[in-house]
Amino acid sequence: MNxxxxxxxxxxxxxxxxxxxxxxxxxxxxxxxxxxxxxxxYRIDNAVAIGNITAGGTGKTPVTLHLSKxxxxxxxxxxxxxxxxxGIIKKGQPEPDGISDETALYLRDSGAGAVLVGSNxxxxxxxxxxxxxxxxxxxxxxxxxxxxxxxxxxxxxxxxRPFGNRFLIxxxxxxxxxxxxxxxxxxxxRNIGALRSGERERVLSFGKPVFGFEYIAEGIVGRDGAAAAxxxxxxxxxxIGNPEGFTGTLEELGIVIAGKCFFPDHHRYGLKDIVKIKxxxxxxxxxxxxxxxxKLGNSGIGNLFYLRIRVKIDNEENFLRVLxxxxxxxxx
Numbered sequence: 001m002n003x004x005x006x007x008x009x010x011x012x013x014x015x016x017x018x019x020x021x022x023x024x025x026x027x028x029x030x031x032x033x034x035x036x037x038x039x040x041x042y043r044i045d046n047a048v049a050i051g052n053i054t055a056g057g058t059g060k061t062p063v064t065l066h067l068s069k070x071x072x073x074x075x076x077x078x079x080x081x082x083x084x085x086x087g088i089i090k091k092g093q094p095e096p097d098g099i100s101d102e103t104a105l106y107l108r109d110s111g112a113g114a115v116l117v118g119s120n121x122x123x124x125x126x127x128x129x130x131x132x133x134x135x136x137x138x139x140x141x142x143x144x145x146x147x148x149x150x151x152x153x154x155x156x157x158x159x160x161r162p163f164g165n166r167f168l169i170x171x172x173x174x175x176x177x178x179x180x181x182x183x184x185x186x187x188x189x190r191n192i193g194a195l196r197s198g199e200r201e202r203v204l205s206f207g208k209p210v211f212g213f214e215y216i217a218e219g220i221v222g223r224d225g226a227a228a229a230x231x232x233x234x235x236x237x238x239x240i241g242n243p244e245g246f247t248g249t250l251e252e253l254g255i256v257i258a259g260k261c262f263f264p265d266h267h268r269y270g271l272k273d274i275v276k277i278k279x280x281x282x283x284x285x286x287x288x289x290x291x292x293x294x295k296l297g298n299s300g301i302g303n304l305f306y307l308r309i310r311v312k313i314d315n316e317e318n319f320l321r322v323l324x325x326x327x328x329x330x331x332x
Contacts, residue, residue, distance in 0.1 A: 018171040025171040032176070039146035042122050046136055046330040047077075047150035048323070051143020053180050054164060054173045057241030057265070058156040059190050059311070061102055061291060062215065064140045066311040069111035070320060071331060073135040076106050077124065077142070080117035082266035088128050090114045101266065102140070104294040112138070122147050136330060143183070144175055152326035155184035158242065159191035159212075162199050181206050185326050188213050188313065190245075209322045212314040217249055220287060221308045223297045228305050231285040235259040237277060237296075238289045239267030246289055249307060258284055274299050 048067065052058040068074045080086060083100030091113050095104060099117070106115045114131050116124045121139060125132045142148055143155060164173035181187060187203060189195065192212030195203065203210055222228045233256035236247045243262045250257060261280050263273065277286065278301060285303040288296060293306040313319050324331045 015165075018165060018167055021171040022167070025168040028170070029168050029177075036146045041149050042147055043149045044122075044125060044137065045151040046133075046327065047125075047139055047142075047148060047152075048136060048327070049139045049142035049145070049148060049150040049153045050156070051141055051145075051153070052156045053143070053176045053178065054157070054162075055169055055175060055241070056158075056173055057245060058158050059188075059213070059215070060141055060156060061105065062309060062311045063154070063156060063188065063213070064138055065106065065110050066313070067138050068106070071136045074110075074112045075114045075116060075132055075135045075137050076110055076112045077116045077121050077137055077139040078103055078106060079119050079141060082268055083117070086118040088114055088116050088124070088131065090131075101291050101295050105291050108294070109290070121145055136327065143180075151328070151330065152185045152323055153183055154186045154188055154323075155181055157187065157189045157203070158245070159189050159194035159199075162189070162195060162203065178202065181208070184208055186211065186319065186322060190214065192314070209319075211316075211319050214312050215245075215249055215309045216312045217253055218308040218310055220253075220305050223293060223304055223306070230255060231287075231305075232256060233258040234285040234287045234305075235261060235277075235281045236288075237261045237286050238292055239263035239265060239269075239295075240289055240291060241265040246307070249309065250287060255287070269295055269299065274301065277301055 050060050050064050052060065064076060068076055080100045080103055083103060084098035085096050089096065089107060095107060103115055103117055106112060113135065116128060118124050121142065125137065139148065139150065143153060163178050166172060166174065168174045185208065187208050187210045189210060189212050220228045220230050230253060236250055236257050238246050240246060247257050247260065259280050261277055285305060286301055287305050287307055290306055290308060296304060
């Protein structure tokens with residue numbers, strides 16, 4: 001279990017730790033609000049901010065990939081966390097050195113014509129206005145990017161733990177209080193059927209359009225991109241925010257998880273990590289994520305595969321109608 005899972009568990013130790021960490025949560029909230037109030041804001045009407053109010057994986061990367069294919073001209077804005085490259089990469093250009101795992105995935109699998117990388121989203125939009133002014137800008141992990149006031153904000157939740165224990169970081173998993181969902185224009189909930197009645201009522205109380213979404217497993221794929229036979233059992237390997245969601249999808253495919261090897265989100269694998277993975281595998285096939293395979297493709301790990309997924313949004317036609325209304329003429 002990762003830290004986010006532990007801190008939100010019913011364990012007496014987890015509850016005690018949450019209480020001990022409360023003063024730090026108050027300090028975090030105070031600094032958060034000060035930063036938000038003092039930051040100069042810029043309205044970018046053709047931007048869509050994809051984000052969440054919790055730490056950990058809620059599906060921002062897969063949803064960003066999916067949205068990039070729904071409009072004829074899109075540009076993805078990514079922080080490039082874990083990489084050193086900053087700037088613009090147009091589709092079809094050679095991948096520069098120092099790009100992050102997510103940037104590499106966007107270049108390979110998105111429908112975007114370019115990926116803008118860097119924490120200064122507003123600066124990038126202005127610097128590369130010739131590219132950004134005529135496209136829908138899909139801003140990954142941007143709900144807490146205070147300078148940006150986008151044309152539309154999409155907040156993602158995981159129905160299995162939408163608010164955790166309702167405490168802010170580090171006592172809980174909330175980046176912001178639950179009331180921050182009022183800033184969203186659309187709320188997307190993965191595992192929407194898992195929402196308990198009180199949680200469902202709280203989500204609906206904001207009066208925002210709410211849609212469910214799921215990951216659809218398209219199969220097991222080799223590192224060369226070719227479809228592979230589904231192994232009966234495997235070692236599950238990943239460095240993402242919600243590893244339990246990944247292993248759950250593998251189990252839904254009927255694959256027995258014979259071992260687990262989890263690393264922190266955006267982990268950059270080193271030689272010691274590769275040795276550890278090979279030791280744990282013990283000849284088993286190793287299945288990882290689409291985000292991790294871009295870092296592990298040349299690692300020398302034998303029998304390495306990845307799970308290819310796609311996003312399916314419930315009532316997607318209505319979802320797109322709402323999103324287009326928010327973005328106005330920019331979707332024409």
